[in-house]
Amino acid sequence: MSVAGLVASGTGDALARARQAIATVADPEIPVLQLVDLGIIRSVELDTAGTLHVGVSPTYSGCPATSVISADIEAALRAAGFSSVNVHDVLSPPWTSDWISDEGRRKLHAYGIAPPPKAVASVRGLLAAESKPACPLCGSTDTELLSEFGSTPCKALHRCRSCLEPFDRFKCI
Amino acid sequence: MSAAAAPAPAAPSATTRVEYLLRLADTSLVLAQRLGEWVGHAPAIEEDLGLANTALDLLGQSRMLLSYAGTLEGAGRDEDALAFLRSEHEFRNATLAEQPNGDFGDTVVRQFLIDAYQLEVFERLAASSDTRLAEIAAKSVKETRYHLRYSSSWLIRLGDGTPESHARVQASLDRLWPYTRELCDPDELDRAMADAGIGADLHAVRESWLKRVDGTLAEATLRRPADGPYRWYGKQGRHSEHLGHLLAVMQHLPRSNPGAQW
Numbered sequence: 001m002s003v004a005g006l007v008a009s010g011t012g013d014a015l016a017r018a019r020q021a022i023a024t025v026a027d028p029e030i031p032v033l034q035l036v037d038l039g040i041i042r043s044v045e046l047d048t049a050g051t052l053h054v055g056v057s058p059t060y061s062g063c064p065a066t067s068v069i070s071a072d073i074e075a076a077l078r079a080a081g082f083s084s085v086n087v088h089d090v091l092s093p094p095w096t097s098d099w100i101s102d103e104g105r106r107k108l109h110a111y112g113i114a115p116p117p118k119a120v121a122s123v124r125g126l127l128a129a130e131s132k133p134a135c136p137l138c139g140s141t142d143t144e145l146l147s148e149f150g151s152t153p154c155k156a157l158h159r160c161r162s163c164l165e166p167f168d169r170f171k172c173i
Numbered sequence: 174m175s176a177a178a179a180p181a182p183a184a185p186s187a188t189t190r191v192e193y194l195l196r197l198a199d200t201s202l203v204l205a206q207r208l209g210e211w212v213g214h215a216p217a218i219e220e221d222l223g224l225a226n227t228a229l230d231l232l233g234q235s236r237m238l239l240s241y242a243g244t245l246e247g248a249g250r251d252e253d254a255l256a257f258l259r260s261e262h263e264f265r266n267a268t269l270a271e272q273p274n275g276d277f278g279d280t281v282v283r284q285f286l287i288d289a290y291q292l293e294v295f296e297r298l299a300a301s302s303d304t305r306l307a308e309i310a311a312k313s314v315k316e317t318r319y320h321l322r323y324s325s326s327w328l329i330r331l332g333d334g335t336p337e338s339h340a341r342v343q344a345s346l347d348r349l350w351p352y353t354r355e356l357c358d359p360d361e362l363d364r365a366m367a368d369a370g371i372g373a374d375l376h377a378v379r380e381s382w383l384k385r386v387d388g389t390l391a392e393a394t395l396r397r398p399a400d401g402p403y404r405w406y407g408k409q410g411r412h413s414e415h416l417g418h419l420l421a422v423m424q425h426l427p428r429s430n431p432g433a434q435w
Binding site: 058060061062063091092093094095096107146147148149150151153157171173 | 227316
């Protein structure tokens with residue numbers, strides 16, 4: 001993206017404050033997960049006019065949470081003292097579940113959602129994506145896919161054959 | 174005309190480019206609306222979720238494409254104006270997308286044929302010289318691949334299922350197949366956009382689309398119907414009788430309450 005007149009120096013403090021504020025924003029549909037864990041925050045920049053530009057990648061084109069996410073980022077930044085905020089979409093390169101951080105994967109697992117395998121963007125990763133996820137509740141790998149689509153656009157529904165509990169898995173894209 | 178001597182094709186006008194974007198956007202939009210009709214009516218909760226999630230992705234794709242078309246057009250129309258305030262003859266979706274849901278088999282066949290087509294188209298558009306279109310296509314490819322996996326698996330289950338499911342889904346295919354004619358049949362506009370390096374080459378699309386369709390039909394023990402005469406060209410605004418009814422429902426609220434805000 002190109003924002004005219006980006007300032008590289010003298011704004012370090014402001015940018016650090018902005019990043020800190022953004023780091024507190026949780027995903028509206030998976031509230032244990034911060035947006036930064038999800039890997040959808042792509043850029044934070046301050047222009048010479050003092051407007052803060054935040055680039056966000058949508059996980060899915062039609063994800064209804066997208067507008068809530070923008071509003072939440074804006075609110076957090078206003079609360080941190082930024083009066084002029086611009087949140088924009090960054091489509092390219094498209095988001096992949098590979099960008100979910102290790103911390104994010106840990107939080108998903110603890111919340112009962114099986115995290116996607118890493119490197120699904122590669123061929124080997126795609127094969128791994130076809131493999132059975134471990135049950136986030138009991139750890140068994142004897143699991144089955146119930147539905148390719150789940151409760152939100154980013155999840156699929158699985159069931160553990162050991163503890164019989166259904167569980168969500170992050171879709172691999 | 175020899176290719177070497179031919180002058181470089183003139184860049185397509187903004188009108189041509191907008192028209193092309195509407196073909197892509199409207200196919201996704203109209204199909205999303207159809208899939209939305211299944212919510213609360215699908216055979217099982219998993220299918221309800223699957224069809225609704227696919228509809229959401231398609232709606233998201235069409236919103237990005239419509240917004241971009243509105244910007245290119247420069248007439249002050251945004252995604253909502255384009256979706257809700259155009260009439261039937263101004264829609265440019267493939268006629269197949271507007272065909273009624275019918276039974277679950279009809280919906281699966283329609284979805285499979287369009288998913289496979291969109292995958293081929295979006296994969297090519299991801300390399301379009303129009304960077305915004307390329308970005309939208311690259312995002313859509315991932316989602317479309319997921320949709321195709323779902324519709325293919327159902328086509329195989331129904332085709333290679335019981336004698337009853339096989340006969341019914343074959344009948345769906347026979348009924349819907351004629352509408353595929355326009356998908357890969359390039360008109361002047363398709364050719365101009367492909368020549369300019371913006372649009373997808375529909376001859377190449379047809380070749381790989383047919384290959385994929387034949388592969389899945391074979392696995393589903395279904396027979397590809399012969400091509401026959403065909404009269405509708407939704408992408409040129411010549412629709413079947415079904416689109417008007419769909420738009421009446423889709424556009425009712427903003428048409429009867431102009432300027433209504435959510």
